[in-house]
Structure formats: C-alpha cells, structure tokens
Amino acid sequence: MxxxxxxxxxxxxxxxxxxxxxxxxxxxxxFIIFTVGPMLASLYFSFTDYDIVSSPRWVGLSNYINxxxxxxxxxxxxxxxxxxxxxxxxxxxxxxxxAVLLNQNIAGRNLWRxxxxxxxxxxxxxxxxxxxxxxxxxxxxxxxxxxxxxxQGPGWLSDPHWALSALVIMSxxxxxxxxxxxxAGLQGVPTDLYDAAKVDGATTWQRFWHVxxxxxxxxxxxxxxxGMIATFQYFTEVYVITNGTGNPARSTLxxxxxxxxxxxxxxxxxxxxxxxxxxxxxxxxxxxxxxxxSDAWVFxxxxxxxR
Amino acid sequence: MKKNLFAILSLLVLASVLLSACGAxxxxxxxxxxKVVIFVGMGTGTDPDQVDAQNKLAEKFNSTHDNIxxxxxxxxxxxxxxxxxxxxxxGNAPQLVGPNGISxxxxxxxxxxDITPYIKADNYDLSxxxxxxxxxxxxxxxxxxxxxxxxxxxxxYNKDLFDAAGVDYPTHDFNDKSWTxxxxxxxxxxxxxxxxxxxxxxxxxxxxxxxxxGYDDSWDTMRGVLSTWGAENVGxxxxxxxxxxxxxxxxxxxxxxxxxxxIWKDHFMGGTEVQAGRDAAGVDPFGPGTTAMxxxxxxxxxxxxxxxxxxxDIAPFPYNPKGERIARIDADNFTIPKDAKNKQxxxxxxxxxxxxxxxxxxxxxxxxxxxxxxVQDKFLEQxxxxxxxxxxxxxxxxxxxxxNPNNEAWIPEWGKIEDTLNNGLSLVDSGKEKDATKVLNxxxxxxxxxxxxxxxxxx
Numbered sequence: 001m002x003x004x005x006x007x008x009x010x011x012x013x014x015x016x017x018x019x020x021x022x023x024x025x026x027x028x029x030x031f032i033i034f035t036v037g038p039m040l041a042s043l044y045f046s047f048t049d050y051d052i053v054s055s056p057r058w059v060g061l062s063n064y065i066n067x068x069x070x071x072x073x074x075x076x077x078x079x080x081x082x083x084x085x086x087x088x089x090x091x092x093x094x095x096x097x098x099a100v101l102l103n104q105n106i107a108g109r110n111l112w113r114x115x116x117x118x119x120x121x122x123x124x125x126x127x128x129x130x131x132x133x134x135x136x137x138x139x140x141x142x143x144x145x146x147x148x149x150x151x152q153g154p155g156w157l158s159d160p161h162w163a164l165s166a167l168v169i170m171s172x173x174x175x176x177x178x179x180x181x182x183x184a185g186l187q188g189v190p191t192d193l194y195d196a197a198k199v200d201g202a203t204t205w206q207r208f209w210h211v212x213x214x215x216x217x218x219x220x221x222x223x224x225x226x227g228m229i230a231t232f233q234y235f236t237e238v239y240v241i242t243n244g245t246g247n248p249a250r251s252t253l254x255x256x257x258x259x260x261x262x263x264x265x266x267x268x269x270x271x272x273x274x275x276x277x278x279x280x281x282x283x284x285x286x287x288x289x290x291x292x293x294s295d296a297w298v299f300x301x302x303x304x305x306x307r
Numbered sequence: 308m309k310k311n312l313f314a315i316l317s318l319l320v321l322a323s324v325l326l327s328a329c330g331a332x333x334x335x336x337x338x339x340x341x342k343v344v345i346f347v348g349m350g351t352g353t354d355p356d357q358v359d360a361q362n363k364l365a366e367k368f369n370s371t372h373d374n375i376x377x378x379x380x381x382x383x384x385x386x387x388x389x390x391x392x393x394x395x396x397x398g399n400a401p402q403l404v405g406p407n408g409i410s411x412x413x414x415x416x417x418x419x420x421d422i423t424p425y426i427k428a429d430n431y432d433l434s435x436x437x438x439x440x441x442x443x444x445x446x447x448x449x450x451x452x453x454x455x456x457x458x459x460x461x462x463x464y465n466k467d468l469f470d471a472a473g474v475d476y477p478t479h480d481f482n483d484k485s486w487t488x489x490x491x492x493x494x495x496x497x498x499x500x501x502x503x504x505x506x507x508x509x510x511x512x513x514x515x516x517x518x519x520x521g522y523d524d525s526w527d528t529m530r531g532v533l534s535t536w537g538a539e540n541v542g543x544x545x546x547x548x549x550x551x552x553x554x555x556x557x558x559x560x561x562x563x564x565x566x567x568x569x570i571w572k573d574h575f576m577g578g579t580e581v582q583a584g585r586d587a588a589g590v591d592p593f594g595p596g597t598t599a600m601x602x603x604x605x606x607x608x609x610x611x612x613x614x615x616x617x618x619x620d621i622a623p624f625p626y627n628p629k630g631e632r633i634a635r636i637d638a639d640n641f642t643i644p645k646d647a648k649n650k651q652x653x654x655x656x657x658x659x660x661x662x663x664x665x666x667x668x669x670x671x672x673x674x675x676x677x678x679x680x681x682v683q684d685k686f687l688e689q690x691x692x693x694x695x696x697x698x699x700x701x702x703x704x705x706x707x708x709x710x711n712p713n714n715e716a717w718i719p720e721w722g723k724i725e726d727t728l729n730n731g732l733s734l735v736d737s738g739k740e741k742d743a744t745k746v747l748n749x750x751x752x753x754x755x756x757x758x759x760x761x762x763x764x765x766x
C-alpha cells in the first residue's frame with residue numbers, strides 16, 4: 001500500500017538548492033555568528049560610549065566627530081599610509097622580480113622556490129622576534145654587515161627616524177606568498193605568445209614588457225588588493241616589537257595598534273569600533289578604486305574588450 | 308496471608324535500608340563548597356615554579372576549609388587584559404585577581420569592589436600592616452584590597468666596578484645629606500668607561516664607544532622616573548582633584564632634564580638603543596656587570612641577584628635637590644571584581660592569603676616583602692638565606708621614603724595618560740627631543756586635553 005504524500009515533491013533545481021544550502025550551512029552559520037554578528041555589534045558600539053564593564057550608552061555620532069579632532073588618529077593614519085605607500089609597491093615589485101627569476105630554467109629551481117616561500121609560513125610573532133635580533137645594533141647581524149661596507153648602521157628599532165623603515169624591510173620577509181601566486185600566473189602565460197613574439201623579432205625585454213607583464217596583470221591585481229588590505233591591517237609585528245606602545249616616540253603607532261590601545265588599554269570600545277568602521281570604509285574605498293582602475297591595466301585573456 | 312507476609316517483609320527490608328542509610332557510619336551529605344577562582348597573570352605568578360607553588364597553596368587551603376574551594380587560574384601575562392575583560396564581559400568574573408601591582412589596580416580601577424564594607428563588617432584589624440601599604444590601596448572612591456607585599460626601591464651597585472675605578476661605595480647612611488643626585492651624577496661619570504678605559508669626566512672620553520655605564524634607571528615609566536624629584540603631587544601628573552595637569556612642574560622638568568643630560572651630555576646612562584640591545588639579548592641592565600649602579604625595586608632581588616659574577620650590595624636612593632628623599636615603591640594586593648559571584652568567600656580567601664600565618668609563604672612565591680610588620684623577622688631570616696651579604700636595613704628603611712601619591716596610582720584615563728607621558732620619555736631616551744621643558748609642556752597639554760574630555764563625560 002502506498003503512502004499518501006502530504007507535500008508536493010520539490011523540483012530538481014529546488015532540491016539542488018536545498019542541498020547546496022545544507023552543505024554550506026556549517027560555514028554559513030559560522031559566518032553569521034562569528035563575522036556578521038560581531039560586525040553588526042561593532043557597528044552599534046561605534047555609536048555608543050562603551051567601556052566593556054558598563055552597558056553601552058548611545059552617543060550618536062560623537063565618536064565619529066571626536067575621531068576627526070583626535071590628533072593621534074591622524075598620526076596613526078599617516079604612519080599607516082606612509083608604510084603602505086612604500087611597503088606595498090616594494091613587496092609587489094620585489095616578489096614579482098623574484099618570481100620571474102624563479103620561473104627561469106635554473107639549476108635547483110624547486111629548491112630555490114621552497115627557500116623563498118618558507119619564510120612566509122612562519123608565524124608573525126616569531127618573525128618579529130627574529131627581526132628584533134637582526135636589527136639589534138650591537139648583537140644583530142645587519143649592522144656589522146653594513147659596517148663592512150663602510151656604512152654606520154642606525155639603531156633600526158630604537159631610532160624614531162628609522163623604525164618605520166625597519167618595519168618596511170621586515171615586511172619583505174613575507175614575499176613568498178606573492179611569489180607563489182606570481183609563479184602560477186607566469187606558468188599560465190601561453191607559450192605560443194612568446195613564440196609569436198620571437199618570430200616577430202621581439203627582444204627579451206620586449207617579450208617581458210609586451211607579453212609577460214600584461215598576461216600576469218590579473219595576478220598583480222589580486223596581490224595588490226590583498227596586499228593593500230593586509231597593509232592597512234598591519235598589527236602583529238609592530239605589537240610584538242614595541243610591546244604595544246608604538247614607540248620609539250610614537251614613530252610606529254600604526255592605525256590598528258592605536259585601535260587596539262583604545263579597545264583593550266583605554267577601554268574605549270565604542271571609540272575603537274568607530275575606528276574599525278572608518279578603517280573598513282577607507283579600505284573599501286581603496287578596493288573599489290583599484291577595481292575601477294583595473295579596466296585600464298588588467299588584461300584577462302579571453303575577455304572581450306570593447307576597444 | 309501470604310500477601311500480608313510479603314508486604315510486612317517488604318516494609319521491614321525498606322525500613323532497614325532507610326535506617327542504615329541514616330546510621331552513624333553513613334557518609335554525611337557533602338556541603339557544597341563555594342568556588343573562588345584566583346586570576347593570576349596581571350603581574351608575577353606565571354613562572355612554572357610559581358604555578359606549582361600556587362597549586363600547593365590551593366591544596367593547603369582546600370584541605371583546611373570545608374565551605375570554600377580555591378583554584379588558581381594562570382593566564383599568560385601578555386594576555387591578561389583581554390582574558391580578564393573577556394571574563395568580565397561574559398559574566399564570568401573571577402572571584403579574586405592578583406597579585407596586582409598598583410598599576411594594574413589602576414588599569415582596571417572601575418572593575419574592583421570596594422572592600423571597606425567587608426573590613427567594617429568584620430571589624431578587621433589593619434594595624435599589623437605597614438601604614439603606607441594600607442594607604443597605597445586606599446583611594447577616595449574605594450579601598451581596593453588588603454596589602455600583600457611591598458617592593459621598596461634602592462640602588463643596586465656593583466662593588467667590583469667601584470673598586471676598579473677607585474670610587475667610594477654609595478653611603479648606606481640614611482641620614483647622610485651629602486648623598487644627592489649631583490653626587491650620584493659625579494660618581495656615575497667616573498664609573499662610565501669607553502673602550503679605551505677613559506671615564507666620562509675625561510676630555511678624551513669617546514661617547515660613541517661606551518663599554519660600561521655608571522647608572523641606569525631604564526626599567527620604569529615617566530611617572531616612576533620623575534616621582535623622586537619632589538613635585539607637589541610626587542608621582543601624580545595631576546592636581547589632587549584630578550582635573551588639572553601638572554606634568555610640567557619645575558621638579559619634573561628638572562628631573563627629566565637630569566635624565567636627558569645623563570644620556571646625551573654626561574653619557575653615564577644608556578638611551579633607547581642601549582636599552583633595546585639589552586632587551587634583544589635578554590639581559591637586565593645589572594647582570595652583565597657593565598652597569599655600576601642600577602635603580603630598582605625589591606623584586607629585582609629574585610630576578611637579577613642570582614649567579615652574579617661580581618659582588619654587589621644595595622644603598623639608599625639619594626636626596627633630591629629639594630633635600631627630600633623619595634624612593635618610589637611598588638606594591639601587590641589581591642582584588643575582588645565587583646561583578647564576581649561569591650564575593651564574601653573571596654574576601655575570606657583574601658584575608659587568608661594576607662594572614663600572618665600564610666603571608667610569608669605567599670610572598671616567597673611572588674618575591675615581595677610581606678606587608679605585615681609582625682612577620683618581618685621571619686622574612687628577614689629567609690632573605691638572609693636567599694641573598695647573603697647585602698644590607699637588609701636598606702630594604703626595610705626605604706619603605707619609609709615611599710612616593711605618595713604613588714607613581715603608578717590611579718588617575719582618570721590612566722592608560723592613555725601613561726602612554727602620553729611615556730611617549731615623552733621615549734622622546735628623551737631616543738634623543739629625538741632633548742629639551743625636557745618642551746617635552747613636558749607638550750605632554751602636559753595633551754594630558755590636560757585628556758582630562759578635559761574625561762571630565763566632560765563624568766560631570
């Protein structure tokens with residue numbers, strides 16, 4: 001005897017959609033609880049005076065107005081911009097050049113690739129502690145090396161004029177991640193393009209400039225966006241090196257460090273949430289700008305370009 | 308009949324079971340112990356040997372108390388703020404927190420319970436504590452805890468370096484008024500050597516190649532460094548109503564200029580670069596034997612007076628230019644978060660930890676001088692065994708010269724003002740700005756602005 005169905009059978013597409021939601025639900029639930037929830041909470045806190053211990057008190061736009069008048073906010077933003085302006089292009093260019101070299105047919109190529117990638121898998125805290133030793137004027141290895149070249153090395157992390165530069169140098173430690181992506185991009189460039197260029201009499205430089213570079217712009221674009229976001233979120237290394245102070249003389253007071261200080265040292269959680277949202281808007285703005293500009297310089301093979 | 312017999316037998320069996328359950332040999336219904344979690348990590352207490360000792364202390368307490376059970380929750384020091392705040396905001400506040408320095412009490416000032424009602428309710432006798440130790444926990448708004456330990460400060464000196472330089476040791480006589488900051492400077496310059504063994508008073512001295520420093524006071528904050536100079540509010544950068552910034556007082560300017568000159572003009576003290584080098588090498592200023600005098604606290608005994616390759620002693624801190632001796636002090640206590648459950652039990656545990664019978668044992672774990680006068684002799688014996696050959700009088704007498712208001716004591720926006728002032732210290736130590744007047748005027752403006760914002764919200 002057949003049982004009577006009380007609900008109409010779902011169509012195939014609906015069933016597929018249902019199963020899709022079931023399969024992604026663990027991630028979706030986690031995303032809602034651990035990302036969307038805190039984001040919405042921080043948006044609410046950004047309009048409150050909240051010291052963690054007491055209940056949040058609604059203050060409207062006060063935190064946003066105070067932020068504009070906070071000199072340290074501008075100082076920290078300036079430090080972060082300075083760092084981003086130097087460290088980000090330097091990282092992109094150096095990692096690209098290394099990737100191009102590692103893409104050549106050289107002896108021990110795989111070993112070199114591993115060697116260059118390895119540093120980027122080391123945790124930020126360990127990297128920071130390592131570089132503190134390298135930069136140490138007396139016990140480190142950098143200044144004695146410079147001395148052999150006749151250069152008097154500075155107090156890298158103790159001199160306010162040099163501390164930010166030291167962090168830029170340190171950031172190059174993690175170019176391995178970019179290198180791997182560039183390598184993947186470089187290996188994806190069709191060889192027939194190089195063959196055609198050769199037939200046309202293009203030099204090595206011309207092949208690089210007119211074939212390699214345009215064909216890898218999607219990877220450069222990807223690294224640029226992620227690198228920009230990571231640079232604006234720079235925190236761990238500077239927190240470890242300066243013990244959370246941003247010293248010497250506030251020369252390394254990055255935006256996120258100041259945000260952390262407001263949240264967990266001064267207990268201005270509402271104000272820190274405001275800072276987080278302002279940073280979000282800044283990063284979003286730059287990301288949109290990069291996306292808008294991509295039409296002019298990113299080339300996707302197979303993309304129908306209307307020009 | 309059979310049915311009745313069965314019923315009677317059943318009742319008898321049941322009754323016997325019930326009676327035996329209520330018999331003399333039956334275990335008594337256990338009284339539920341109330342839990343007191345002690346949050347450790349704000350300061351000392353996280354080293355493995357300290358963890359073991361604290362666990363033994365917990366066993367000792369738990370085996371002698373029927374109604375309370377204690378448990379030490381050890382948190383890595385670098386995570387203390389986030390962990391403590393997470394517990395508070397999650398409604399899971401620990402019952403006791405400590406040992407806290409004065410600074411961490413200040414950092415989380417609003418979260419502590421006022422223990423004054425508990426003291427009054429028990430008519431608790433505070434007379435056995437050193438008077439200043441009680442005062443250090445007393446604020447206009449609240450009493451944060453019973454005193455546990457004190458860490459007075461004095462000069463640690465390397466006798467071998469003094470002997471080699473032919474310089475007399477600093478006096479141990481607390482009444483010797485000739486022992487001043489000028490005298491210390493003079494002495495320190497003679498004890499500062501370059502790689503050619505020229506001292507800092509020699510015109511041929513090479514300040515770029517210093518191998519030995521005469522003096523160091525790099526392990527403290529701006530307030531700590533300047534609290535000894537005799538300003539109106541000693542270690543506090545505000546007036547007593549906390550509304551006006553006075554960080555640029557003449558005494559503080561004089562003290563900071565003295566430090567700036569010590570680093571950049573007289574060269575007997577290392578700046579940021581030297582300090583960072585030591586940190587990178589994982590050494591303290593005194594241990595390597597390249598600093599003749601180091602100004603620090605009693606906690607440095609445990610940290611730095613072991614396995615020295617030279618002979619060392621301690622001397623009182625000098626008189627300031629106003630003819631006063633102020634030797635900054637650190638202190639420890641345990642505090643009760645006001646949102647904690649079982650606060651009465653937490654108070655009982657606080658009393659136990661600071662009781663005459665236990666306080667020496669607790670202070671041996673944390674390296675402090677017990678805050679009770681009655682156990683001084685007992686503690687002195689221990690001190691003699693652990694650190695033979697130093698002048699113990701200097702330790703105990705220095706307590707009388709403590710900085711009050713204390714250099715770590717609470718002020719509004721404590722963390723923000725501390726960071727502002729320490730930025731000033733960093734400017735001087737790094738050599739970015741050597742003019743103390745400018746540094747402290749700028750800092751004072753910033754502190755006043757922070758105070759104004761605070762009071763605008765807390766009318």
